[in-house]
Amino acid sequence: MTDHSVTDLNNTKTHSSNTNNGVAKIAIIGGGLTGLFTATLLERTFGQQADPSDPQKLPPQITVFEKSRSVGRLATRYRTDEQSDKNWQWAFGAQFFTAKSDSFSQFIEPWLGTGMLQPWCAQVVNLTPATEDAQPIINKKEQWDTTHARYISTPKMTSWGRALADDLQLTRVTFKTCVAPLSASKTHQLQEYSTHKKTELFDTEGDSLGWFDWVICTAPNDQAVALMANSNFSEQAKITEPQMQACYTLMLGWDSVQQLPATFSRHLTNATNVVLPGWDVAYMHGSILDRVFVEHHKPGHGDLSPSVTIHARNDWSQVHVDDDIETVRSQLLAAAQQALNWNNDTAPSQIDCHRWRYAATVVTDTNKEQGILVDDNQQWIVSGDWCGRGNIESCYQAAEQTVKVMMATLSQ
Known part of the structure; x- marks a missing residue:
């Protein structure tokens, strides 16, 4: 159940599952994938145990507070030429994901069935940039397969997050709601249950968002530090322990396939001398760039104008994380030209750059x-x-870990 407005949730008389009405109220700060997965698993777990005839087994009321206008954070940027109706599209965050555990593999099955999630059987190469004396060197690395699949969301990487939100039945998602640091929250000791506390959340304007039995913060760790600062959160020091690195993303587009540099159409010969067409993903060597992804080669993306997403190396990005974005853009563009070897006739017509300050966990x-x-x-x-x-x-x-912790309390 998705609600695009901020709802007044202030109700100081609502108790937890240990109280008379049996309704647990849960706040999830952040509508990214962690928040959506958490709401989905909570609904499935506690919804299955719910019994409307038993006041002690009513399903929880879940609210997701998202500060932006959308959910999912599987970032997609797109551009349309109004005169030609050409479309470019770049998955400038996560390019794909894997499902190595049995539980996650089972979780994604419904969306694989609908085709919203699809395996990307990409042709992957190693690419060494051109030099003054030599063309780029391209060697076959591997071909991704369905046995160890890499999955994408179609038609955009943002599509799956929106579908997850739309499928929620016991959860209200409120957009454009910025939760204030929990140092501004209030904790209410219920007199009849001396061991149970409730937390009142506020937005950054000082308005109450309501009282909650559980508060789950799924924000990036730099934002989590700010949200939990001075709140007496018992694990505050551990939020800063994970080492994070930045990532710059360069997004390039061409007007037609014919205008692409020849590097994209280089044919490869495998071990059995079978000629293979082009490539989809390139792992870079000897460059500040890390990987190159050909967007219009992805499943369900064939109607795109040529769109290429390039991620810089995390270590290089971290060193330059505070540099002027235009300076970084120029450096990445020079590295991309060296790697893809374009000239004036094959240069991209669309160029964009994005900085992810906290992109990778070391x-x-x-x-x-x-x-x-x-x-x-x-x-x-x-x-x-x-x-x-x-x-x-x-x-x-x-x-999964969050739901396991909460089950031990909410099911009592």
């Missing part, structure tokens, strides 16, 4: 996955993909 032997952070006393949870490996499956795993 996971090493000494800096391992942290997991969600729980304050049992205040019934607050801080969650997000950055609690894991920083990918989309990490969003789902964080949601």
Whole structure:
């Protein structure tokens, strides 16, 4: 159930599942994938256990507070030429995702059935940029397959997030709602249940958003730091422990396939001397660039004008994270020209650049996955993909952990 307006949720008499009316009220801060996965799993878990005839087993009331106008944060940027009706489209955030766990594989099955999610069996190459004396060097790396699939959302990467929100039945999503730091919240001790507390949230204008039994923050960790600062959150120090790196994204477009640099149409020969057409994804070597993705080669994207998304290396992006965006854009464009080897006749007509300040979670032997952070006393949870490996499956795993923690309390 999606509500595009901010709803007055102020109700100081609403109790948790331990109280007379049995309705637990849950706030989720952030309508990204972690927040949507959490709401979906909460609905499935507690909805299945709900019994309308039993006041102690009523389903929870869930509210997602999203500060922007949309959900999902599987970023898509697109551009339309009004005169020619040409369309370019770039997935400038996550390009794809994997499903390595059985539970996440089962979770995505319905959307695979509808075709909204599709495996991308991309032809992947290694690409070394051109030099003064040599053309770009392109060697076959692998072809992605359905056994170890990489999935995309169609027709846009944002489509799946919107579908997740539309499928919610027990959840209200409120857009353009910026939750104030929890230091401004109020905790109410219920007299009849001395061990239970409720939290009143406020927006940044000072208006009450209501009282909640559980508050789940799914914002990026830099925003989570600000939201939980001075709130006496018991795990505050751990929010800053994950090491994050930036990523710059360069988005390029051409007016027609005929205008693409020849580098895109280079034929490859595999180990059995079979000639393979072109390539879809390039892993860069000897460059500030990391990977190149050919958008119009993706399933369900064949009607796009040539659109190419390029991610810079995370380590380079981190070093230059505070640089002037136009300076960075020029550096990335020069590196892209060296890699793709275009000239005046084959230069892109569409150029855009985006900075992700917190894009990747660094996971090493000494800096391992942290997991969600729980304050049992205040019934607050801080969650997000950055609690894991920083990918989309990490969003789902964080949601699973959150529901497991809450089940132990809400089912009592």
